[in-house]
Amino acid sequence: xxxxxxxxALITGASKGIGRAIALRFAExxxxxxxxxxxxxxxxxxxxxxxxxKGIKAKGFRSDASDFSAAEQLINDTxxxxxSLDILVNNAGITQDNxxxxxxxxxxxxxxxxxxxxxxxxxxxxxRTLMKQKTGSIINITSVVGVKGNAGQANYxxxxxxxxxxxxxxALELGSRGxxxxxxxxxxxxxxxxxSLDEKVVQSWRDGIPLKRGGDPKDVAxxxxxxxxxxxxxxxxxxxxxxxxxxx
Ligand code: NAP
Numbered sequence: 001x002x003x004x005x006x007x008x009a010l011i012t013g014a015s016k017g018i019g020r021a022i023a024l025r026f027a028e029x030x031x032x033x034x035x036x037x038x039x040x041x042x043x044x045x046x047x048x049x050x051x052x053x054k055g056i057k058a059k060g061f062r063s064d065a066s067d068f069s070a071a072e073q074l075i076n077d078t079x080x081x082x083x084s085l086d087i088l089v090n091n092a093g094i095t096q097d098n099x100x101x102x103x104x105x106x107x108x109x110x111x112x113x114x115x116x117x118x119x120x121x122x123x124x125x126x127x128r129t130l131m132k133q134k135t136g137s138i139i140n141i142t143s144v145v146g147v148k149g150n151a152g153q154a155n156y157x158x159x160x161x162x163x164x165x166x167x168x169x170x171a172l173e174l175g176s177r178g179x180x181x182x183x184x185x186x187x188x189x190x191x192x193x194x195x196s197l198d199e200k201v202v203q204s205w206r207d208g209i210p211l212k213r214g215g216d217p218k219d220v221a222x223x224x225x226x227x228x229x230x231x232x233x234x235x236x237x238x239x240x241x242x243x244x245x246x247x248x
Pocket of ligand 1: 014018040091094144185
């Protein structure tokens with residue numbers, strides 16, 4: 001019996017990186033998994049097969065996280081496919097970095113809409129279902145950058161800080177209905193994306209982290225399993241860092 005057996009989960013942005021690791025780990029823990037992707041269609045379709053091979057119900061949806069009505073459709077489709085929704089992981093996210101002087105209005109709007117508005121979209125669309133069930137765990141993926149700020153990432157940092165305020169407000173509003181809402185703040189997590197960066201630069205980042213390594217997407221997935229499981233039923237409204245001690 002896995003820690004999530006019998007639970008139904010939806011993870012946004014699972015075609016790669018952290019979202020993909022969460023989807024795979026959830027399936028290994030016995031959850032049925034619905035997930036989304038947008039541009040990485042091949043990876044999305046491959047993941048659906050990989051998840052189904054683990055003996056759980058798996059369904060991938062091509063759905064733009066920043067689109068309000070698409071989120072309503074997504075939640076309806078997920079509930080009709082899986083039967084209910086117990087764990088919602090808002091993971092889809094992007095960066096469009098530049099110094100404020102060179103940041104355009106489009107760069108600001110795009111990052112806020114994909115990273116922050118997306119959380120509102122799915123939570124709003126699933127509130128009725130979760131309230132009827134009187135149970136549910138919402139997990140929003142923020143970032144240490146949302147806590148600390150970062151030069152060159154004003155749009156991203158604002159979106160991730162917004163997620164923290166949103167997460168805590170949802171915890172306050174929906175706690176009496178048995179719904180929990182927590183944020184996970186990864187530090188530097190090594191994915192395919194970071195593999196293409198200059199090795200010297202990456203090593204200097206690793207050296208600055210108390211645990212002396214970058215995180216693995218599996219480190220983030222493990223915390224999400226805990227927050228989605230019945231091991232965390234008295235934990236809500238929190239921001240939990242997975243950062244090797246970076247913010248210490
Ligand atoms: P990633 O490898 O670039 O993956 C991002 C995922 O989000 C992809 O599956 C992508 O799908 C999806 N996505 C992007 N825009 C979308 C949209 N509009 N609608 C639906 N899906 C969309 O990034 P990652 O490093 O795994 O990051 C995952 C989350 O962790 C993000 O929220 C990020 O901000 C956060 N985070 C990451 C780090 C890190 O060090 N990596 C640190 C702190 C926080 P498609 O490719 O199919 O479009």
